[in-house]
Amino acid sequence: DAKTTQPNSMESNEEEPVHLPCNHSTISGTDYIHWYRQLPSQGPEYVIHGLTSNVNNRMASLAIAEDRKSSTLILHRATLRDAAVYYCILVWGGGADGLTFGKGTHLIIQP
Amino acid sequence: DTGVSQDPRHKITKRGQNVTFRCDPISEHNRLYWYRQTLGQGPEFLTYFQNEAQLEKSRLLSDRFSAERPKGSFSTLEIQRTEQGDSAMYLCASSALAGGVSRRSYNEQFFGPGTRLTVL
Numbered sequence: 001d002a003k004t005t006q007p008n009s010m011e012s013n014e015e016e017p018v019h020l021p022c023n024h025s026t027i028s029g030t031d032y033i034h035w036y037r038q039l040p041s042q043g044p045e046y047v048i049h050g051l052t053s054n055v056n057n058r059m060a061s062l063a064i065a066e067d068r069k070s071s072t073l074i075l076h077r078a079t080l081r082d083a084a085v086y087y088c089i090l091v092w093g094g095g096a097d098g099l100t101f102g103k104g105t106h107l108i109i110q111p
Numbered sequence: 112d113t114g115v116s117q118d119p120r121h122k123i124t125k126r127g128q129n130v131t132f133r134c135d136p137i138s139e140h141n142r143l144y145w146y147r148q149t150l151g152q153g154p155e156f157l158t159y160f161q162n163e164a165q166l167e168k169s170r171l172l173s174d175r176f177s178a179e180r181p182k183g184s185f186s187t188l189e190i191q192r193t194e195q196g197d198s199a200m201y202l203c204a205s206s207a208l209a210g211g212v213s214r215r216s217y218n219e220q221f222f223g224p225g226t227r228l229t230v231l
């Protein structure tokens with residue numbers, strides 16, 4: 001499986017934008033970039049995914065580099081509820097097989 | 112709440128005992144996944160079902176682990192002769208299989224709250 005690299009932790013202030021980076025230099029042409037997050041004491045939840053173009057939804061935006069070797073999850077206005085571990089995951093062909101999680105980025109939000 | 116549910120939420124057992132966990136997926140979802148998560152790590156994939164068929168098993172799933180989904184609805188995960196290393200959070204997820212060629216249909220996975228297993 002192609003691997004992703006994320007910082008172990010990041011800190012941000014409430015109501016400010018947060019940019020969470022992910023490197024995936026060995027990504028293949030058919031790998032989709034997915035982001036999930038896991039709030040404390042909960043199971044992971046889907047955030048967003050994309051292939052080549054930038055994507056927006058109600059939770060976040062996903063900016064994908066032109067060479068697709070990196071991507072950035074953008075939380076436009078962080079709240080305390082966004083404090084979680086964020087996982088960047090590559091999924092082959094957009095298929096529905098088991099997900100390969102790394103350690104993710106622990107996002108800390110300061111009030 | 113029509114999300115994924117898991118039972119029990121917590122289980123404490125003694126080494127050598129058998130345990131069984133249950134997962135009820137979202138009703139219209141035909142794919143069901145099991146993951147294991149230890150402290151400080153991301154979830155690790157164990158196995159998944161499409162309807163009642165078990166399509167993939169991770170090498171992490173030793174012979175002591177068995178999963179079933181007999182009627183394509185709820186699933187059970189049994190661990191026989193538990194060991195202290197089995198202590199972890201066991202997560203279940205489900206997804207809906209969209210139309211078209213299955214491997215090319217992305218489907219968001221919805222996770223349950225997990226069952227925390229402690230083996231003494």
